[in-house]
Amino acid sequence: MHRILLTAWSLLFLNIAFAQNDSLFIRKLADEILVNSKAYENLHTLTKTVGPRLSGTPQTYKAEEWGKQALKNAGADKVYLQECKIPHWVRGGKDEGKLIVGGKETALSVLALGNSIGTGAKGITAPAILINSWDELEQRKKEVKGKIVFYNYKFNPRFIHVFRAYSDANSYRTKGASRAAQYGAVATVVRSMSESTNNYPHTGAMIYNDSFPKIPTLAVGLLDADKIATAIQQNKNVSLFVKTNAHALPDTVGYNVIGEFTGTEFPDQYITVGGHLDSWDPAEGAHDDGTGCVHSIEVLRALKAVGYHPRHTIRVVLFSDEENTGGGSKKYINEAKNEKHVFALESDAGGFTPRGFSLGTTKERMDKMTQWIPLLQPYGVYEFTGDGGGADVDSLNIKFGIPVGELIPDSQRYFDLHHAANDVFENVNKRELELGAVNMAALIYLVDKYGL
Amino acid sequence: MHRILLTAWSLLFLNIAFAQNDSLFIRKLADEILVNSKAYENLHTLTKTVGPRLSGTPQTYKAEEWGKQALKNAGADKVYLQECKIPHWVRGGKDEGKLIVGGKETALSVLALGNSIGTGAKGITAPAILINSWDELEQRKKEVKGKIVFYNYKFNPRFIHVFRAYSDANSYRTKGASRAAQYGAVATVVRSMSESTNNYPHTGAMIYNDSFPKIPTLAVGLLDADKIATAIQQNKNVSLFVKTNAHALPDTVGYNVIGEFTGTEFPDQYITVGGHLDSWDPAEGAHDDGTGCVHSIEVLRALKAVGYHPRHTIRVVLFSDEENTGGGSKKYINEAKNEKHVFALESDAGGFTPRGFSLGTTKERMDKMTQWIPLLQPYGVYEFTGDGGGADVDSLNIKFGIPVGELIPDSQRYFDLHHAANDVFENVNKRELELGAVNMAALIYLVDKYGL
Numbered sequence: 001m002h003r004i005l006l007t008a009w010s011l012l013f014l015n016i017a018f019a020q021n022d023s024l025f026i027r028k029l030a031d032e033i034l035v036n037s038k039a040y041e042n043l044h045t046l047t048k049t050v051g052p053r054l055s056g057t058p059q060t061y062k063a064e065e066w067g068k069q070a071l072k073n074a075g076a077d078k079v080y081l082q083e084c085k086i087p088h089w090v091r092g093g094k095d096e097g098k099l100i101v102g103g104k105e106t107a108l109s110v111l112a113l114g115n116s117i118g119t120g121a122k123g124i125t126a127p128a129i130l131i132n133s134w135d136e137l138e139q140r141k142k143e144v145k146g147k148i149v150f151y152n153y154k155f156n157p158r159f160i161h162v163f164r165a166y167s168d169a170n171s172y173r174t175k176g177a178s179r180a181a182q183y184g185a186v187a188t189v190v191r192s193m194s195e196s197t198n199n200y201p202h203t204g205a206m207i208y209n210d211s212f213p214k215i216p217t218l219a220v221g222l223l224d225a226d227k228i229a230t231a232i233q234q235n236k237n238v239s240l241f242v243k244t245n246a247h248a249l250p251d252t253v254g255y256n257v258i259g260e261f262t263g264t265e266f267p268d269q270y271i272t273v274g275g276h277l278d279s280w281d282p283a284e285g286a287h288d289d290g291t292g293c294v295h296s297i298e299v300l301r302a303l304k305a306v307g308y309h310p311r312h313t314i315r316v317v318l319f320s321d322e323e324n325t326g327g328g329s330k331k332y333i334n335e336a337k338n339e340k341h342v343f344a345l346e347s348d349a350g351g352f353t354p355r356g357f358s359l360g361t362t363k364e365r366m367d368k369m370t371q372w373i374p375l376l377q378p379y380g381v382y383e384f385t386g387d388g389g390g391a392d393v394d395s396l397n398i399k400f401g402i403p404v405g406e407l408i409p410d411s412q413r414y415f416d417l418h419h420a421a422n423d424v425f426e427n428v429n430k431r432e433l434e435l436g437a438v439n440m441a442a443l444i445y446l447v448d449k450y451g452l
Numbered sequence: 453m454h455r456i457l458l459t460a461w462s463l464l465f466l467n468i469a470f471a472q473n474d475s476l477f478i479r480k481l482a483d484e485i486l487v488n489s490k491a492y493e494n495l496h497t498l499t500k501t502v503g504p505r506l507s508g509t510p511q512t513y514k515a516e517e518w519g520k521q522a523l524k525n526a527g528a529d530k531v532y533l534q535e536c537k538i539p540h541w542v543r544g545g546k547d548e549g550k551l552i553v554g555g556k557e558t559a560l561s562v563l564a565l566g567n568s569i570g571t572g573a574k575g576i577t578a579p580a581i582l583i584n585s586w587d588e589l590e591q592r593k594k595e596v597k598g599k600i601v602f603y604n605y606k607f608n609p610r611f612i613h614v615f616r617a618y619s620d621a622n623s624y625r626t627k628g629a630s631r632a633a634q635y636g637a638v639a640t641v642v643r644s645m646s647e648s649t650n651n652y653p654h655t656g657a658m659i660y661n662d663s664f665p666k667i668p669t670l671a672v673g674l675l676d677a678d679k680i681a682t683a684i685q686q687n688k689n690v691s692l693f694v695k696t697n698a699h700a701l702p703d704t705v706g707y708n709v710i711g712e713f714t715g716t717e718f719p720d721q722y723i724t725v726g727g728h729l730d731s732w733d734p735a736e737g738a739h740d741d742g743t744g745c746v747h748s749i750e751v752l753r754a755l756k757a758v759g760y761h762p763r764h765t766i767r768v769v770l771f772s773d774e775e776n777t778g779g780g781s782k783k784y785i786n787e788a789k790n791e792k793h794v795f796a797l798e799s800d801a802g803g804f805t806p807r808g809f810s811l812g813t814t815k816e817r818m819d820k821m822t823q824w825i826p827l828l829q830p831y832g833v834y835e836f837t838g839d840g841g842g843a844d845v846d847s848l849n850i851k852f853g854i855p856v857g858e859l860i861p862d863s864q865r866y867f868d869l870h871h872a873a874n875d876v877f878e879n880v881n882k883r884e885l886e887l888g889a890v891n892m893a894a895l896i897y898l899v900d901k902y903g904l
Contacts, residue, residue: 035609160482160830195883353862377835379612380807380862412805412884416881431647
């Protein structure tokens, strides 16, 4: 009995000692990042020197060069490229929109959605129909023919985590064109995926259903969306004019940019940490996803700077083409089937102050990881949810059962600037960015040390 | 035994039922605020119509009118003013600063500190001495005479909660002038209380020690602070020029603006919720403390809007003169000694996304309140600390033992704009602001329902 008690006590003290060591090491990592981080400086270079970097555009390749150099500067033991197929859709100039009520025209703030076809040089003018939901589209499908469908589904403000409001509304952006084309619409305009108080239109990928004709589709700013809705509600004769020269060029090649910090014990077992290198074209892709790239590079830099020797190889991946077709992720996941992966972490929800991690793994592993929360709480992370990894790493879990995760920063500001002209460096706060890197580095350290 | 067990079970289910009711009621409050809040609109009026509202200036009285109206609109049963003594310090025009190295002058971004005396119309030019810490001031006290002391103590980036870095550095602003004057300095310039990446100077109150001569004192922007420090480190002959027409006018009167939601059971027992109505002059006082005012008004509005009947009287207080001398708070606390107060909550740390509450009360009450955290966590609040209330309510606890608290929003961005020209409406996010009000309303509800 005494002996058992002693053992229990020893284990308890051992646990406390371990926890203290981890706590001290994470404090060291945090100090390194908060005092010496290169994340903000790296983000400045990416956003201001490379700028927007839509797949296939010349900036795609400038961004890859930036990534290679940043990884070398961070101290990566090995930096290399992984070739993948990427699309090359271009906007082809400035998009235009007008609200026409009784002959009076008002300019609208619009952006063609990614993958949309163009309208032709003359644009398209047609009567507008206001559709507030999928149900309403079905009820009024006979009225749609020859018209421009205006989808005005709003973000539901009751969702606290704004990504849920985005998921709820997003099908109007991704599927709205084909569902309207099915009933004879000539174009669609969609309320931007945002609940901001300004009028920036927010672009983003849409997908055509090949069973129906392809029609042009554009997003409109929120103030203008309200203007269109009011005009239609008040008048019988409201038309919209839309013009875009959007078009697809032939597919091309891009590269995942990879940097490794070689493991001492299991060099051929990988812990991935990444963000995506591409961005939409209206702005600098600062939060989406420049911050994810510099977060990931900073994890490697900081672990190396404090003299950590990882057991497994820590692999930073700057994914190609997340926004359009996920070409970089597909390639990485295809290669991963021949490798041993321990964990893959992503940052693709902005560089805002961190709140948690979303995980995709078994309940047993979730339980194990949840015990680490007290180590992260001083740095702002207080919950692990089971909502899976992000777009680039989730398939590692779905296809191969590899544990994945994503940083959850505070979500309130993300959709104010997501895919819009205000997603610029100036809207990233240096310390919020750094605290994201602190928590990511701490989690990678814990996974590397204790396994999963 | 069976009976005891049954009772225990009944109590457990009763607790669960209570918790469910509370959870549902708080969800209702949250929906009311996230869908129908007037906080953002109220803040817009305060910041854009009234603007900066330094104690004693004409805007002081415009702000009081705004507060009365906003409280009436929110549905207060009773709105009244509480007179108090306030100072009337004015900047008296644009402050100037120059760095002079070998005859070459560079303009500096400066702001006289609140309560500073002026320099006279010609300004003051004197050799500069760089002082990095109080220890260094003592070591070099014989070199100070006839000079302008430049305090360059920096925010320590290792503090995660940035208010701790502020507390650590702030004595250079509040006490620097007199401590330098003691050794014969002719003026002081202090590195702004911030760790921002821009060059805005940050003002704020300073206090003269009457034992020493009064000398002018100004804050300088961070980029310029680095410039001065580098110049002094590189050259023997560096001078500074400062000019300010800052001066105090005779004390005057201001008013705490108070709105009440009368209690049904204990109408003469008060739960206070407040922010301060005054602000510094360089900007609109959006986060400091417009957000605290509109948070507090929103608590009353939302509780009334959902049909809640409080047991105690909920009293919204928009405090006068927090920034200069705390005149409004002194008056309120003096009156409170004749009243019965249950709890006093303040919001004076910005309108950023909420993280917790800081409390000032006994351990027993802390333990009781800590049990409420699961009810608030869905809305972003996950910790209660024991760091006390804010500047306006803390004395209620210190003097009379009344439990007090303050909302803890995320602190990373606060000192980027605190007391500086960029503390404007545009830097407040609507949803972050509203989530602060949600958590405050929920806490007030729980205190009202369960007592303390």
